[in-house]
Amino acid sequence: MVPHLTTSLTGPLQELERQVLEQRPEIERWFRTQWREHEAPFYTSVDLRNSGFKLAPVDTNLYPGGFNNLNPEFLPLCVHAAMSAVQKICPDSRRFMLVPENHTRNLHYLQNVAVLKRILEGAGLTVRIGSLIPDLKEPMVVETSAGEKLTLEPIVRKGNRAGLDGFDPCAVIVNNDLSAGVPAVLRGIEQPILPPLAAGWTTRRKSHHFHAYDRVAENFAKLIGIDPWVVNPVFSQCGKVNFTEKEGEDCLAANVDFVLNEIREKYRQYGITEQPFCIVKADAGTYGMGIMTVKSVDDVRNLNRKTRNKMATIKDSQPVHEVIIQEGVYTFENVDGAVAEPVIYMIDQFVVGGFYRVHTERGIDENLNSPGAKFVPLAFETDCHTPDCSGKPGDTPNRFYTYGVVARLAMLAAAAEVEELVERDSAPEVRAANA
């Protein structure tokens, strides 16, 4: 389970690691004060990119789907963290209903659900699975990639409570990113829902997250005395794009130009000779759909039909009208010659593990989380929490500690983001519109 890592570690990243390690007590104290002001999401995963000169989050998932990829030795860490979350959020709960994605043919995803169930059971909860699969009338048994059996049951709504036949849960834990909208069966129920429904892709926007991250990165950079750019990708956004109709091309071109120029300036400042690039992706959505790599304004001016179709819709056939244009961060990490990016998993405020997403057929400037892609999950050897103080910045445990710090920055941004989404969601005019 030990990943064989080769990384290009020169210049500012070692500097970043050195500063992070030196100021660990200050950093941990800062996190503690932040968690007094913000409630950590129940669980979070963060995709990081490590270019050697920059270590930054590129995606923050509030419905993480890869618990099956974590090192099984970290299961007790997950259980502790889940106990801590339950203690804070809903100490009176005994029964949880877990609501997963509908894709029953992705057996690895089903194994993620099985592991998640085991974590919650380890925390002392009775867990049953409530499915949103349309027309599911009876409990359905499915088998995961590891051969475990799961029973998916139709969710039953009774007045203001959602549950299953003969099972009235105290809380609902959602592992479905709600790309297809907020399901009526869960709307307005009196049980706590984790994360809140407003955190789903119906209302969530990547640009909103990265605005929140701007503030977090700014404060963190001030705390330890670094340039925030080292942990923060430049981004911009376009609100009215229609790839099929070729609408919004000017907005896209202008923003790509802006982002590329910003990167160019930073690269010049730090003496980086790589070619700047950015990633254009749907502002709402996940699963690596609706994503493209752009190296010049021309790249968005002359989109062929194939690319336009690829960008036009994402998961659950949702059309793409809003896009985020994000600084591309090269990944200079590789595992056995294939490009790799670290994914960090957290429950409550704790880092519980991570793995490398590895792609044998992609370049260092491409998105690795793409459908149909081969990827080889590799569990981290250590837990991201306990750096070896005597080691050098580039040593594996220290690298992972720094990953855990940057991932927690993204989680902190997500916490603030979700608070705003919930507040907006409970505003009277929105309630009326949703009714």
Place this chain on the structure above:
Amino acid sequence: MVPHLTTSLTGPLQELERQVLEQRPEIERWFRTQWREHEAPFYTSVDLRNSGFKLAPVDTNLYPGGFNNLNPEFLPLCVHAAMSAVQKICPDSRRFMLVPENHTRNLHYLQNVAVLKRILEGAGLTVRIGSLIPDLKEPMVVETSAGEKLTLEPIVRKGNRAGLDGFDPCAVIVNNDLSAGVPAVLRGIEQPILPPLAAGWTTRRKSHHFHAYDRVAENFAKLIGIDPWVVNPVFSQCGKVNFTEKEGEDCLAANVDFVLNEIREKYRQYGITEQPFCIVKADAGTYGMGIMTVKSVDDVRNLNRKTRNKMATIKDSQPVHEVIIQEGVYTFENVDGAVAEPVIYMIDQFVVGGFYRVHTERGIDENLNSPGAKFVPLAFETDCHTPDCSGKPGDTPNRFYTYGVVARLAMLAAAAEVEELVERDSAPEVRAANA
């Protein structure tokens, strides 16, 4: 690192495990509600005895000294739990002063201090060691059993703050059981002290702890529908004993008689054919000193000089005047033919590991924690938190989960106990007497 266990698992214990496992969600919820009312001690270790028909705590240590015996793979669990404790108790702290025992020749104990330091550093604290060694004028470097170097520094008092030369800690963490009294250098300081000074053996009494445990065991037994005796050893106490002067023998005999009769009745009820015994030990104190096994009233009537001397003083030459007479619980667990008892370690409200105290030269009715004794620590294979639901009650992970539950009951009693001690300590008349 896998302990080879042979246990005699028939009758009520399997029944207890079955009930514990079946009612896990109810139990965990109950613990959550309890931790809303009581603050878990910073750290706790609990000695358990497992007789097959009974699983009970026999000693609860608020200054655990065996972190070096835990499975190193559980270090991340310790770090998480310490982060959780610091978050709750003193989120603003960055610098901790760790105050260990004075015995610098016990290299295993020093290794415990090294591991504890590493755990706290893992939680993001700067840690330095403040020593209570009398006449220590300069920092002293000592080497642990694992060859690690530790610097012990003299504690410096400046007004209402205790610290080290050039180091002003935010909090003081004590790993010294204060058998020799509350050190003047720590008395009345403004920094938080963990655990509070009132939890030291100067003021703490085992009988007080087990009175608190009576209430906890009663409530827990009601919760899951068992006889509280199954998890609770009968006990009594004598307040005015002087072994050297042969004073208090009548009180001791009467209480031994009472405890043995109580056990006899329970053994009859459950059809247990073993011979009842009890353990007489100093009501204040630790390290297995001042302890004897008693099987009849005659055993305390005719104490020879050697035994009287053994019982007369404990650690730091403190005289014994108060004793607790506790039901002896046979240990039917053994590791490679030697008798063994489980010791469970907790930080904050979390079980973080445990080990077997193994004694090759002691019987199943003797105290295993004795000075000069050979014992072979064996790290548990699992974490006591995640039972395998599909397994049978006697299976190792389930056994350990039940251990974790009973140990947490003792910790809960310690929490209530410490609250009372602190309250008593801060009462005006006590303050005046201490001044």
